[in-house]
Amino acid sequence: DGGITQSPKYLFRKEGQNVTLSCEQNLNHDAMYWYRQDPGQGLRLIYYSQIVNDFQKGDIAEGYSVSREKKESFPLTVTSAQKNPTAFYLCASSRAGGGDEQFFGPGTRLTVL
Amino acid sequence: QKEVEQNSGPLSVPEGAIASLNCTYSDRVSQSFFWYRQYSGKSPELIMSIYSNGDKEDGRFTAQLNKASQYVSLLIRDSQPSDSATYLCAVKRGQFYFGTGTSLTVIP
Numbered sequence: 001d002g003g004i005t006q007s008p009k010y011l012f013r014k015e016g017q018n019v020t021l022s023c024e025q026n027l028n029h030d031a032m033y034w035y036r037q038d039p040g041q042g043l044r045l046i047y048y049s050q051i052v053n054d055f056q057k058g059d060i061a062e063g064y065s066v067s068r069e070k071k072e073s074f075p076l077t078v079t080s081a082q083k084n085p086t087a088f089y090l091c092a093s094s095r096a097g098g099g100d101e102q103f104f105g106p107g108t109r110l111t112v113l
Numbered sequence: 114q115k116e117v118e119q120n121s122g123p124l125s126v127p128e129g130a131i132a133s134l135n136c137t138y139s140d141r142v143s144q145s146f147f148w149y150r151q152y153s154g155k156s157p158e159l160i161m162s163i164y165s166n167g168d169k170e171d172g173r174f175t176a177q178l179n180k181a182s183q184y185v186s187l188l189i190r191d192s193q194p195s196d197s198a199t200y201l202c203a204v205k206r207g208q209f210y211f212g213t214g215t216s217l218t219v220i221p
Contacts (some may be wrong), residue, residue, distance in 0.1 A: 033209070041121040042201070042213035043157075058208070090156055094209075101147060102209050 003027065004105035010053065011087070011110045012077070020107045021076045023091030029103075030096035032074035036060060037088045049074055050096050079108050086112045114139050115206050119212035127220050129147040134215050136202030139183070145205035146178055146185045150198045151214065158202055161187060192219040 004025045013019045015075050025032065035043040045058030049068040063082025070075055074093075078085045088109050094102040119136050126132045145164055149157035163169045163176040163185065168208075175188040187206075188197055197215040 036209075042212040043215075045208060048208055092209075101159055101162050102203070102205075103159060104149075107156045 004093055004103060006105040006108050008091075008108060011108055013110060013112050015112055017082045018077055018079050019110065021078065021089055021091075021110070023074045023076065023095045025074075025091075025105075026030060026072060027093055027103065028071075029093035030071070031094045032068070033092040033094075033102070034058075034064070034066065034074070034076045036088040037090060043047065043090065046076065066091065075085055075099060085110055115212075116140065116210035117202055117212040118203050119200075119215050121213055123216040123218055125218045125220055128192060129195060130192050130219075132192045132196065132217055132219070134187040134189075134200050134202075134217065135167060136185045136187075136212055137183055138185070138202075138204045138210075140206055141180070141183065143183075143204045143206045146176070147183075147203040147205070147209075148176060149201040150172075150196075151201060152198045173192060175215045183192050191219075192217075194219045194221050213214075 007022045033048040034046040047066040049055035065077045090107045091105040092102045095098045114189040151157045161176040163178045169176045173190045177186045201214045202212040204210045
């Protein structure tokens with residue numbers, strides 16, 4: 001089945017630690033995205049990538065880093081510089097064309113202890 | 114001004130009624146519009162996309178787009194308790210822009 005996978009589903013981190021969230025897709029989509037969702041709030045864009053080896057900052061990139069070495073993979077690192085990282089993290093992908101739909105993975109819930 | 118605005122609700126309708134969800138967007142050059150459903154604790158699920166003025170129907174769902182008024186809506190006919198969720202409106206203009214969502218409760 002084609003789709004987007006994220007791991008882990010739940011992640012607990014101590015303050016001061018970096019953690020990496022995995023996102024893999026087998027939809028052959030060019031574009032991939034990372035969003036953060038806080039309780040009762042909308043989606044905020046962290047980073048996105050339209051092609052391999054290229055990515056752009058979204059609205060809230062500070063304290064996060066990404067890489068796009070393969071078309072299928074777009075991991076997100078939450079660094080210790082991110083002041084309030086507890087949130088629901090969503091990875092998504094789409095074809096790079098103008099009207100193409102975006103699909104989401106199941107999400108990773110990160111809690112900082 | 115936010116790119117995409119939705120009434121946060123909550124919106125409550127009785128089972129079998131029509132639920133009407135509304136969304137406005139700020140940039141006239143936006144061309145692609147989407148509705149997502151998000152159950153509590155889950156990720157958003159795409160339910161409708163619309164690109165042209167007018168109505169687009171898919172089962173019990175109808176999306177309506179009015180580019181002149183910069184307005185897109187979602188109608189859910191014969192609402193069911195399983196439709197209870199948060200509905201997110203999204204607009205694509207390069208990247209995707211999301212509203213904060215409208216919470217819908219369908220009362221049995």
